[in-house]
Amino acid sequence: MNMIFLLIGFSIVLALVFLLAFFWASRTGQNDDLYTPGVRILFDDELMQEHQPEEEIHRKDDEDHKSC
Amino acid sequence: MMKEQIKSAVATQCFHCGDELPARPFPADDKKFCCSGCRSVYQILSKHQLSSYYAYNDVPGVSQKKSRQHFDYLDEPTVATELADYADERLTVITLFIPAVHCSSCIWLLEHLHQFNPAILQSRIDFLKKQVSITFNNQQLSLRKVAELLTSIGYEPLISLQDVVKKQQSDHSERNLITKIAVAGFCFGNVMLLSFPDYFGLSAFEQNFRNFFGWINLAFAIPVLLYSGRDYFISAWTNLKNGVVNLDFPLALGIAVMFIRSVAEIVTQSGAGFIDTLCSLVFFLLIGKWMQQRTYHYLSFERDFRSYFPVAVTCIDQGREFPLPLNELKTGDRILIRSNEIIPADAILLKGEAKLDFSFVTGEAMAVDKVLGEVIYAGGRQLKGAIELEVLKPVSQSYLTKLWNNEAFASPKDPIKTFSGRASKYFSIVLLLVATLAAMFWLPTDLNKAVASFTAVLIIACPCALALSSPFTLAAVLSIFDRNKFYLKSTAVIEELARIDTIVFDKTGTITNPAAKGFELFGELSVGKQQLVSDLARNSGHPLSRELVKALALHPRFPVNHYREQVGRGISGLVNGQKIRLGSAAFIGLPELSKGSAVHIVIDGTYYGYFLSAQQWRPGFKQIALKLGQWADLHLISGDQDHDRNQLIPFFASVKQLHFKQSPQQKLEYIQALQHKRSKVMMLGDGLNDAGALRQSNVGVAVTDDINNFSPGCDAILDGASFQKLPQFIRQSRDAVKVIHMSFVISVLYNIVGLFFAVQGLLSPLIAAILMPLSTVTIILFTSLAARYFARKNQLL
Numbered sequence: 001m002n003m004i005f006l007l008i009g010f011s012i013v014l015a016l017v018f019l020l021a022f023f024w025a026s027r028t029g030q031n032d033d034l035y036t037p038g039v040r041i042l043f044d045d046e047l048m049q050e051h052q053p054e055e056e057i058h059r060k061d062d063e064d065h066k067s068c
Numbered sequence: 069m070m071k072e073q074i075k076s077a078v079a080t081q082c083f084h085c086g087d088e089l090p091a092r093p094f095p096a097d098d099k100k101f102c103c104s105g106c107r108s109v110y111q112i113l114s115k116h117q118l119s120s121y122y123a124y125n126d127v128p129g130v131s132q133k134k135s136r137q138h139f140d141y142l143d144e145p146t147v148a149t150e151l152a153d154y155a156d157e158r159l160t161v162i163t164l165f166i167p168a169v170h171c172s173s174c175i176w177l178l179e180h181l182h183q184f185n186p187a188i189l190q191s192r193i194d195f196l197k198k199q200v201s202i203t204f205n206n207q208q209l210s211l212r213k214v215a216e217l218l219t220s221i222g223y224e225p226l227i228s229l230q231d232v233v234k235k236q237q238s239d240h241s242e243r244n245l246i247t248k249i250a251v252a253g254f255c256f257g258n259v260m261l262l263s264f265p266d267y268f269g270l271s272a273f274e275q276n277f278r279n280f281f282g283w284i285n286l287a288f289a290i291p292v293l294l295y296s297g298r299d300y301f302i303s304a305w306t307n308l309k310n311g312v313v314n315l316d317f318p319l320a321l322g323i324a325v326m327f328i329r330s331v332a333e334i335v336t337q338s339g340a341g342f343i344d345t346l347c348s349l350v351f352f353l354l355i356g357k358w359m360q361q362r363t364y365h366y367l368s369f370e371r372d373f374r375s376y377f378p379v380a381v382t383c384i385d386q387g388r389e390f391p392l393p394l395n396e397l398k399t400g401d402r403i404l405i406r407s408n409e410i411i412p413a414d415a416i417l418l419k420g421e422a423k424l425d426f427s428f429v430t431g432e433a434m435a436v437d438k439v440l441g442e443v444i445y446a447g448g449r450q451l452k453g454a455i456e457l458e459v460l461k462p463v464s465q466s467y468l469t470k471l472w473n474n475e476a477f478a479s480p481k482d483p484i485k486t487f488s489g490r491a492s493k494y495f496s497i498v499l500l501l502v503a504t505l506a507a508m509f510w511l512p513t514d515l516n517k518a519v520a521s522f523t524a525v526l527i528i529a530c531p532c533a534l535a536l537s538s539p540f541t542l543a544a545v546l547s548i549f550d551r552n553k554f555y556l557k558s559t560a561v562i563e564e565l566a567r568i569d570t571i572v573f574d575k576t577g578t579i580t581n582p583a584a585k586g587f588e589l590f591g592e593l594s595v596g597k598q599q600l601v602s603d604l605a606r607n608s609g610h611p612l613s614r615e616l617v618k619a620l621a622l623h624p625r626f627p628v629n630h631y632r633e634q635v636g637r638g639i640s641g642l643v644n645g646q647k648i649r650l651g652s653a654a655f656i657g658l659p660e661l662s663k664g665s666a667v668h669i670v671i672d673g674t675y676y677g678y679f680l681s682a683q684q685w686r687p688g689f690k691q692i693a694l695k696l697g698q699w700a701d702l703h704l705i706s707g708d709q710d711h712d713r714n715q716l717i718p719f720f721a722s723v724k725q726l727h728f729k730q731s732p733q734q735k736l737e738y739i740q741a742l743q744h745k746r747s748k749v750m751m752l753g754d755g756l757n758d759a760g761a762l763r764q765s766n767v768g769v770a771v772t773d774d775i776n777n778f779s780p781g782c783d784a785i786l787d788g789a790s791f792q793k794l795p796q797f798i799r800q801s802r803d804a805v806k807v808i809h810m811s812f813v814i815s816v817l818y819n820i821v822g823l824f825f826a827v828q829g830l831l832s833p834l835i836a837a838i839l840m841p842l843s844t845v846t847i848i849l850f851t852s853l854a855a856r857y858f859a860r861k862n863q864l865l
Contacts, residue, residue: 004277005280008262008284012258012284015254015257015258019250019251019254022250023247023250026243026246026247026250027243031243031246032194032243033194033195033196033197035195035196036175036193036194036195036196039172039175039195040175040179042172043175043176043179
């Protein structure tokens with residue numbers, strides 16, 4: 001049963017780590033803006049398209065025109 | 069087939085901003101635009117391969133028809149350094165407020181600024197605050213260039229004098245509170261876990277666990293007491309020193325007693341103590357505090373003339389033009405005011421044609437013409453071309469800005485008396501009385517029981533539920549108001565709103581609708597002919613033409629040939645084979661009418677009468693006046709001439725309650741006079757001239773049609789679209805106070821149950837541990853549900 005002392009000690013240390021992690025997040029301003037990051041994460045796929053060479057985009061545009 | 073339909077539907081809209089297209093749209097690629105501004109934004113974006121902007125949302129842009137401001141003054145080093153958050157010899161970080169931010173496309177574009185110019189290293193946007201924080205290389209790019217780049221893509225930053233004067237307000241107090249909540253929550257959870265074994269019963273050989281758990285609990289209680297709960301002790305102490313008993317006093321007393329008794333029980337191993345109750349109490353209290361403190365970061369309720377005026381003005385000295393920061397402007401300086409700029413100081417007109425819009429400053433609805441040599445008061449907006457002026461008085465001494473030197477602005481507004489503030493005084497006295505009586509009763513027979521019952525009363529009666537009933541009710545109401553576009557500065561305003569018995573209205577911009585000017589037709593015109601007028605007027609950029617098109621509400625039908633415009637006088641053209649002339653009396657060749665701005669119509673040489681632009685009341689004003697008039701005294705106080713007097717008389721109880729031609733100072737004094745008669749006054753205004761009255765009144769409400777625009781300092785901002793809900797808002801506030809009273813009764817009932825055990829000295833930690841969270845959860849549930857119930861009843865949800 002003496003194991004319980006140790007286990008409780010571990011659990012409190014673990015909980016403290018999470019508390020400290022929260023302090024760090026709060027201090028570095030990660031909780032200041034809770035809206036924008038959620039939108040920002042949706043943009044990443046589009047970024048790839050921008051790095052495509054220019055002709056490719058033009059060709060794609062031409063195809064779009066034809067299909068219209 | 070489907071595709072064609074969609075295409076034709078889209079084609080009537082500007083590809084950038086979604087406005088209706090004019091008869092001759094501005095084309096680019098295969099897209100059509102409503103104005104050259106929108107088109108140029110599109111062209112800039114497609115040049116930099118940022119056309120994905122249009123892929124995220126349909127018509128993500130904002131109309132570019134408004135003229136743009138000049139940013140010359142940003143080259144001034146003093147202005148630039150004061151605006152920057154951080155600057156060294158290479159990098160500058162600046163946070164700019166951009167009112168146009170409204171959708172995900174905005175976020176995407178503003179975070180890709182580096183594609184326009186590689187000197188911009190990073191741009192991060194805070195969507196809710198509408199702020200963008202830009203890091204750029206100041207060797208390769210100036211602040212002015214950054215501002216101009218933002219303007220060129222349709223996101224003009226709003227930079228005002230107040231930004232320079234007032235340093236960026238940080239929200240560290242909120243961060244601190246959240247940290248305190250985290251600590252309290254962390255300790256609460258752990259203590260609960262460690263207290264459970266004791267509640268379920270430990271056998272005799274497990275006694276060493278009991279001690280161990282007790283000591284750990286005590287260790288957890290210390291940060292809760294000294295860090296999380298510290299503010300309650302400080303507040304109770306400072307208030308006590310000033311002879312005031314507020315709700316923090318019984319709270320601090322309860323927390324302290326709980327801690328001392330727990331220490332005593334754990335050290336003497338006579339019991340488990342009340343640590344879990346203590347932690348839960350502080351945890352819930354802090355959450356209530358956080359609910360109450362949540363405010364709108366993106367709205368400013370503290371604005372004065374400084375945020376209405378620009379940062380700098382163009383100065384002329386010996387033929388040289390240069391920007392001068394406004395606070396360095398002195399008597400005798402010669403300044404240049406371009407079209408659509410604001411005159412920052414009282415000045416004499418030296419050169420140019422002045423037509424000034426004073427509606428925001430004096431409440432006067434009509435633009436005023438000024439001749440050379442005339443004195444022009446600060447705050448007017450120039451509508452015609454550029455003018456030159458000589459400054460008479462420095463900015464802070466102007467006719468308008470002098471208002472802020474009034475004593476009403478010198479001292480902070482009296483704090484609003486809240487229900488919980490008043491109730492807590494009596495509560496504390498009764499609490500101490502019951503505790504003492506219980507102790508006296510047991511003292512002769514049993515000392516231990518006397519101490520036990522005394523401390524137990526203070527612990528169980530700790531007004532946790534009471535302390536939470538106000539913040540939770542008011543926070544719920546606040547978010548309901550928010551959804552209806554009524555934004556309050558703090559939750560306490562709701563309680564003040566419930567007490568209002570006198571309502572004072574400003575006229576121009578408050579009860580009249582500045583956006584929708586009505587037109588009255590004098591003469592006869594068939595719908596077919598109205599169509600021709602509408603098609604012709606659509607080509608003109610003159611405000612009167614635009615309003616006429618809006619008022620006629622007809623779709624474009626015929627193209628216009630031989631279109632000619634004489635700026636500010638009239639327009640003519642050939643529409644569907646008929647020659648149409650629209651314009652002022654002088655343009656048509658008629659004697660001038662005395663009142664208002666008239667648009668005369670001549671079709672094929674025949675005179676058909678004229679449209680007269682008229683003030684239009686906000687929709688529903690009539691019903692509001694009738695509804696509010698039943699239980700409040702209505703007054704009107706306007707800076708305008710009294711030509712609307714006869715129209716307004718029916719809405720007000722007596723002619724004596726209508727006042728015209730009032731100066732800002734007189735408005736303030738009028739509110740003061742009403743308050744001397746013990747009235748609780750609500751003031752509704754919109755302009756700078758109402759600032760004094762808004763400040764002086766018990767509840768000052770700024771009415772605005774665009775919450776991002778300037779509104780004077782106030783307690784609440786009301787979106788013009790929700791103006792007709794005003795009676796519902798007041799009723800909801802009264803219901804909110806009712807809910808607070810009811811939840812007070814509930815929490816007192818809980819206290820009586822607890823006291824029943826406490827006075828007998830029978831309060832076990834288990835009962836406290838159940839009763840305290842139970843009452844708290846009941847109150848939270850009751851207040852939020854009741855607030856929603858009443859909101860539904862008042863048709864606000």
